[in-house]
Amino acid sequence: MSKAFTRETEQDDEDLALAPLPAGGKNYITPVGYERLRAELLDLIDNERPKVVEIVHWAASNGDRSENGDYHYGKKRLREIDRRIRFLTQRLEIAEISNPSIHHGSDQVFFGATVTYVDDRGEERTVTILGIDEANSALGQISWISPAARALLKSRVGDEVNLVTPQGLQVLEVLKVDYPAPDAREDLKQ
Structure with a gap:
């Protein structure tokens, strides 16, 4: 036609197809x-x-x-x-x-964390885990549903996690976890 x-x-x-979310x-x-x-x-x-x-x-x-x-x-x-x-x-x-600043000071990886890790080839990388509508890979931001973020979530500094890639299994070691500091205005509301 x-x-x-x-x-x-x-x-x-x-064209309105939304980026897929995990089931539930x-x-x-x-x-x-x-x-x-x-x-x-x-x-x-x-x-x-x-x-x-x-x-x-x-x-x-x-x-x-x-x-x-x-x-x-x-x-x-x-x-x-x-x-x-x-x-x-x-x-x-x-x-x-979800406000990531509630985890400020934590060494465990949750949504909104900025994580520095090293892979098994010795390459160090820093990523921030964000929502699918706000992540920008050019800025080092990854979606929380990405394979790397899923592997890192709930790990702690010093943990090694396995990341399955098309090239094979990669081992990532978590070096550092940071969260934004709580906004002073948020402290006044509580």
Whole structure:
């Protein structure tokens, strides 16, 4: 069937596929990650979308839409924004905020920990275990459902854990575990 005869909503629903959570799992996220996603959602709703709607309205008023680049690009951008708004709304609705600072001073690995480990080849690496919607591997952040995070969770400084990789079994030794310090405002609330 030609793409011209497909409904946009079918395509939009496919694009909305959420990153998978483990069966019965929760969508853990740090307070910082939650606020970052929430700020993005509000910016899209309050700023970005109204600007694009205005451009599309202006372009539509110019007459012939068949060759109107501003109109076509604007409509495409509007669909992208709406798709992202739906995605963020769904993710924030199922988010379970977990504050890693409650473990400050602990040597055990939990959600939100920054862990330094050495592998069996002697390579040292530092990663922070975060939620699937906030982890960024380029910044040394890994999702709590990743194989490395699952291997490290609940271990302590000095423990050796096994990580199964496509190249075979790797042994990781936990060298250091850090958590963010509690926010002074949090102490006042308690």
